[in-house]
Amino acid sequence: MNSQEYDTLDKLLRRIHNLGSVSGLLGWDELVNLPADSADQRAEQSAAMAQVCHAASTDPELGQALNALEANIDSLNEEKRIVVREARKDFDRSAKLPVEYVQRKARLDSAAYHAWAHAKQNSDFSEFAPFLQKQVDAAKEFATYLGWEDRAYDCLIDLHDPGMDAATIDGLFSELKEELVPIVGHIVNASTKPDTSIFRNFPIEEQRAFLNEITAALGFNYKRGRIDESLHPFCGGNGADIRMTTRFDKDNPLDSLFSAIHETGHGMYEQGLPLDQLHNALGQAAGMGAHESQSRLWENQVCRSRAFWNRYESDFRTRFPQQLDGISSDALYLAINSVSKNPIRVDSDEVTYNLHIIIRFEIEKRIFDGSLPIDGVPDAWNSLYDELLDIQPRNDAEGALQDVHWSSGSFGYFPSYCLGNMLAAQLWYTALEQLEGLERDIEKGEFSRLLSWLREAVHSKGKRYPLNALAIEAIGSALSPKALIAYLKERYLPLYTQP
Amino acid sequence: MNSQEYDTLDKLLRRIHNLGSVSGLLGWDELVNLPADSADQRAEQSAAMAQVCHAASTDPELGQALNALEANIDSLNEEKRIVVREARKDFDRSAKLPVEYVQRKARLDSAAYHAWAHAKQNSDFSEFAPFLQKQVDAAKEFATYLGWEDRAYDCLIDLHDPGMDAATIDGLFSELKEELVPIVGHIVNASTKPDTSIFRNFPIEEQRAFLNEITAALGFNYKRGRIDESLHPFCGGNGADIRMTTRFDKDNPLDSLFSAIHETGHGMYEQGLPLDQLHNALGQAAGMGAHESQSRLWENQVCRSRAFWNRYESDFRTRFPQQLDGISSDALYLAINSVSKNPIRVDSDEVTYNLHIIIRFEIEKRIFDGSLPIDGVPDAWNSLYDELLDIQPRNDAEGALQDVHWSSGSFGYFPSYCLGNMLAAQLWYTALEQLEGLERDIEKGEFSRLLSWLREAVHSKGKRYPLNALAIEAIGSALSPKALIAYLKERYLPLYTQP
Structure with missing residues (x-):
């Protein structure tokens, strides 16, 4: 009997997946293709699809199938139990929310986004504050519906990284922070000063050809995906059809390249999930942190390395001979690994980036534990930036208003970026240990052994494990900042000589 | 009370429109963007959307609203009555079909498409014949469900061109045929022989830039649409977001150009429909013939004219200076208006094209009146080609298997192409009469008066009128081949000198 109910579950999950992937494609098209004046119709289309997807996700038949399967859960094998467990989580996240709440939240998201954009333009946090307060309240309400009671922030973290908590x-983060602050101090006080002004007038067509060469070499399957352009790079779709984007600036060839490599890391994770299970937990990513570990590992550990540039520097110079004329290999490599104090998270390098995240986590934590009132956010922000990065934001636009995330109530999302950096470094050192000659592979432009290893260690696991358990499966130990610290020291300290 | 029911109707029509337009975008993306191996997921997505769209189209609430509105139809103004009338037609077309029939037809379409493709490859009509028979039977069954009894072919024609019949x-067509055969005879026996071999090595980027210039000049609103590439050019979307395509061949710059102009004609029709009514009959095109009248008018009457090339020849030569070096204006103009006997409809010119259509209509008519058994189609085809075009197809692939339409049971579709050609010529002569100096406009690259006139005469009318009534509204007389004959004689007889 359970077999029939499992088939029903499978059928309904496929339907949710198919409709959801159509919604995803609408979103991709909006950012990549939409004509300038066609946003009105796209809003109507997206709303109609949201309604259809919500109806599919809360289909009472799905609830009945889950009830029946759970009543007799021991009759299912381990894989099916995982599918049921995650389908239950997803079902509850949709079905436990009152329709009134869902509609109110959609209106709030829209109003808060516009308020944030306006406040940022005016660089006035107080304009945004009442909307931020409403988003915090809505997040707490959400957590209550899902049964997390007063652990709202943990509920939100769990949304992005199952099993994690504040x-x-x-x-x-405390351990990471302690080690990271002196590393940043070492770098900014160094006599070595990278010169990024060497990147001028790099033709877009050559940038495009170079990043196509690199991303294909890394192992992205272009028969199951493509790369286009958008204002902000992203990776959408799923392993059956990945839609990545990058962006081009003739004076910043590293931006298009490393954005493309970053999204390729995300894309190859999706492509490594079992293709016949994309509609259930066995074929879905473990979470945001795990996802970010893949994009970061390829972007930073692999493609900013000396080994990688030993292989690709000549190809790069062939495409941009005049632009790089007279620039030494060392100067180029240093510019690729430039570190500097920047008040803006998205413009920062892989070293300081983690401190930007730690600051956001600290503020979210204090908001949700009640120790920081909303109108205290800018002061808290500025004093944390001063303390950890010796940066004094000139205004709210450069400070607490810089990121879009809070306007949609996406709390608990920022930490994933840094958790991903930690896991990336841990995976990297484990791979180096287990794959003899890995750096020589990279020096030859050979990435297949590393990709296969990641497929086995991470991709093939789907959503079986919470983040920490996934780390233990993959590398034999829980998440820790030690590998990230070691990696940053190893890569950056020798590069930046003291005066 | 009716006002509330009309609001319900309006809401449900918007929903059908939004979901349908998402399905349309999926189809566009499939032909423009889909990675090589991602068709499997797209098939699943399309099937899920088809189910959602069908459910919306047959929503019992919609049937109830229509019943209530029809019971009290006199209380509605004329526009609302039109909306109700067409919504009823659409509702019945979905709701009167048994689910079993819809599913069987979908399977038949898929099987018949593959059988057709295979039969065409083997050039063996007998392989396709049993599937064609099943499609004819299914079409008759369809007509019966909709209450057309034994007038199945009229029912199918009415699907494409409301109000038309066999x-x-x-x-x-009889009147057109009689005049057209001697015109073709005049041209093919002429001593004038266009030389299309002059089109060699026209760089794609310059072709793209030229057609962008032309289509924008004609009046296509690129803020509500875009043009991309696909294997076969088409125009999808609606006035809120038009998605046109063309295709490029460095040895055939006229193909990319006139395909783009043709699709621009379709696109400008959609853009001329009232934007706030796209979800109902007031904002939808009158039918296939009316649509084709727009694409053909811009493609042929306007953009193959001497006036047009007087304006744009120099721009064309600026983009392709070496390629056109030594080619006279007359030789270029003749090549643009090349007419030749070609067994393939889609490769034929605007003169012979009409005879290709007349042949298909004749065969469909005979199939549905029972005078032509399916296995007699190839012989009937070949003898009609011999009689009307003095063409002897070498095999079935070049003959009765060349078009895809019948594999999906799209009978009654072909005539629209020729009805569109007739209406285009009628509109053209009426515009010439009513807009003094129109050809001088075109000679200056000024198309706005013509476009405004078409907006008023055709676009703004939506689906208010059946095709013949639309013609009467627009030009004061019913559809007739006379204008098309006059236009073809005027354009082509002087160009092709007798020996």
Whole structure:
């Protein structure tokens, strides 16, 4: 009997997946193709699809199938139990929310986004504050519906990284922070000064050809995906049809390249999930942190390395001979690994980036534990930037208003970026240990052994494990900042000589 | 009370429109963007959307609203009555079909398409014949469900061109045929021989830039649409977001150009429909013939004219200076208006094209009146080609298997192409009469008066009128081949000198 109910579950999950992937494609098309004046119709289309997807996700038949399967859960094999467990989580996340709440939240998201954009333009946090307060309240209400009671922030973290919580992250970030602040101090005080002004007038067509060459060499399957352009790079779709984007600036060839490599890391994770299970937990990514570990590992550990540039510097110079004329290999490599103090997270390098995240986590934590009122956010922000990065934001636009995330109530999202950096470094050192000659592979432009290893260690696991358990499966130990610290020291300290 | 029911109707029509337009975008993306191996997922997505769209189109609430509105139809103003009338037609077309029939037809379409493709490859009509028979039977069954009894072919024609029927078309085509055969004879026996071999090595980027210039000049609003590439050019979307395509061949710059102009004609029609009514009959095109009248008018009457090339020849030569070096204006103009006997409809010119259509209509008519058994189609085809075009197809692939339409049971579709050509010529002569100096406009690259006139005469009318009534509204007389004959004689007889 359970077999028939499992088939029903499978059928309904496929339907949710198919309709959801159509919604995803609408979103991709909006950012890549939409004509300038066609946003009105796209809003109507997206709303109609949201309604259809919500109806599919809360289909009472799905609830009945889950009830029946759970009543007799021991009759299912382990894989099916995982599918049921995650389908239950997803079902509850949709079905436990009152329709009134869902509609109110959609209106709030829209109003808060516009308020944030306006406040940022005016660089006036107080304009945004009442909307931020409403988003915090809505997030707490959400957590209550899902049964998390007063652990709202943990509920939100769990949305992005199953099994993680604020206390665990706090421990990890404290350890990281302590080591990272002196590393940044070392770098900014160094006599070595990277010169990024060498990147001028790099023709777009050559940038495009170079990043196509690199991303294909890394192992992205272009028969199951493509790369286009958008204002902000992203990776959409799923392993059956990945839609990545990058962006081009003739004076910043590293931006298009490393954006493309970053999204390729995301894309190859999706392409490594089992293709026949994309509609259930076995074929879905483990979470945001795990996803970010893949994009970061390829972007940073692999493609900013000396080994990688030993292989590709000549190809790069062939495409941009005049632009790089007279620039030494060392100067080029240093510019690729430039570190500097920047108040803006998205413009920052892989070293300081983690401190930007730690600051956001600290503020979210204090908001949700009640120790920081909303109108205290800018002061808290500025004093944390001063303390950890010796940066004094000139205004709210450069400070607490810089990121879009809070306007949609996406709390608990920022930590994933840094958790991903930690896991990336841990995976990297484990791969180096287990794959003899890995750096020689990279020096030859050979990435297949590393990709296969990641497929086995991470991709093939789907959503079986919470983040920490996934780390233990993949590398034999839980998440820790130690590998990230070691990696940053190893890569950056020798590069930046002291005066 | 009716006002509330009309609001319900309006809401449900918007929903059908939004979901349908998402399905349309999926189809566009499939032909323009889909990665090589991602068709499997697209098939699943399209099937899920088809189910959602069908459910919306047959929503019992919609049937109830229509019943209530029809019971009290006199209380509605004329526009609302039109909306109700067409919504009823659409509702019945979905709701009167048994689910079993819809599913069987979908399977038949898929099987018949593959059988056709295979039969065409083997050039063996007998492989396709049983599937064609099943499609004819399914079409008759469809007509019966919709209450057309034994007038199945008229039912199918009415699907594409509301109000048209086989007897009317037969009369129009007979008159056209009689005049057209001698015109083709005049041209093919002429001593003038266009040389299309002058089109060699026209760089794609310059072709693209030229057609962008032309289509924008004609009046296509690129803020509500775009043009991309696909294997076969088409125009999808609606006035809120038009998605046109063309295709490029460095040895055939006229193909990319005139395909783009043709699709621009379709696109400008859609853009001329009232934007706030796209979800109902007031904002939808009158039918296939009316649509084709727009694409053909811009493609042929306007953009193959001497006036047009007087304006744009120099721009064309600026983009392709070496390629056109030594080619006279007359030789270029003749090549642009090349007429030749070609067994393939899609490769034929605007003169012979009409005879290709007349042949298909004749065969469909005979199939549906029972006078032509399916296995007699190839012989009937070949003898009609011999009689009307002095063409002897070498095999079935070049003959009765060349078009895809019948594999999906799209009978009654072909006539629209020729009805569109007739209406285009009628509109053209009326515009010439009513807009003094129109050809001088075109000679200056000024198309706005013509476009405004078409907006008023055709676009703004939506689906208010059946095709013949639309013609009467627009030009004061019913559809007739006379203008098309006059236009072809005027354009082509002087160009092709007798020996």
